Amino acid sequence: MVESSFKHLIYEKEGKIAWITLNRPEKLNALNRVLWHELGEALDLAEKDEDVYAIAVTGAGRAFCAGDDIAELNALQTVKDAYNLFLNDIFPIVKKFLVCSKPIIAAVNGLAYGGGCEIVMLCDLAVAVENAKFAQPEGRIGVFPPIASVFAPYLIGRKTTAKLLFTGEPMDAKEALEVGLINQIVSAEKLKDAVRELVEKMLTVAPISAKLIKKDINRQLVERLEDLKDSLHNMVLIALQSEDYKEGTSAFLEKRKPVWKGK
Template structure:
């Protein structure tokens, strides 16, 4: 049995995520509540490994993804960590790592339900777009604010138009518009909104309903629904993000973020 499956059975936790199983339903928890469950560098391979292990274990029929604590599903990528990507190749490799992970969620043969507690910002919002169904607490807030530090959400700009439409995507990406749970339900980003105290129970009940169906049918259905999603677009998104990450504006945006001041962008 591999490390991730062993971890979920004996209670050991991966570094950036925790995986727990109860019958046919597994819960993947982004486990960094002190940082609002920000996605550290280890998050990306750990998420892929966890999904691959759950697919292969012969027990799991549905997966729930949530965040530790009550404040956030995930505040997104570790912005300060972006500054450590000091070469073009490092920036490109990081973007590919992120894209591979979002694609792994989309392409996992198991249904993946996002249970969104609190903030789902940046990469956290993008992760919900990669999931199959989204259940949100009434206090959930969604946003893609990357432009504030000179970036765009590389996966979000590709996937959000098919989920919420081009104009809502532009509003969220261009203006950093934050969307509350009820608005997210109205525009199709979320499928169910429930009181925060009922979030995990609701997500689990839904996961158990799905898990009771024929697993081959669910896998085939997911594949067919997603068939129209073009994987080739990842390349031009990766190229655009790599260029942006090398710009002076991104350096200024990251410094301003860490120094807690407004950025001064110069368009270069």
């Protein structure tokens, strides 16, 4: 049943699962400021609900999440705007994924690019459909991917991360499974059932044990995120102030190839 209404997100409870559905299908569920905030609010709802054991995040339509809303990024007017977006809007939500006491499962129903792929990394477990694609194409528009740069080497290894970030090319579900980005591949019609079955297995573990397990396995990631926060924001700002960023986002929106200047 639908528990709360949001503009760009659907929050539903089903037994012991809180389903969070990114709901901007016409934009391939691209993450704008409103959706980031609503995602944080939905995680808070699930965290506070004693009936919820696990949280599942999925997308409406044919995509899981296409990443950050490029039009919104391109509209940032000042360095202060960019700093506020990442420090006050995005960073706290990223941390919530890690410190939330309940297991979070990514139910990847299609492409997961940029911020969408990073959400998969932030989730504790991930089940994906056969045609799912995963990519970090931020470099192709002159953007620095702060979350992937921190978590991907830890999750999938340095060499795989380097290929993912340096090329921007997508990996398919089979490769994502092989490198450890996801746990399971299923057909589209079995995606939600696979999540339900996974949660049923998880319910054999005491809630207090699950909380302690999550806290411990994410401890290093939380500490690393905090330690690198200032450095990450500085790198994001360097990218957003560059001529390459302006050219990259303009080229993306105008559907043409960018002409890089290297500055």
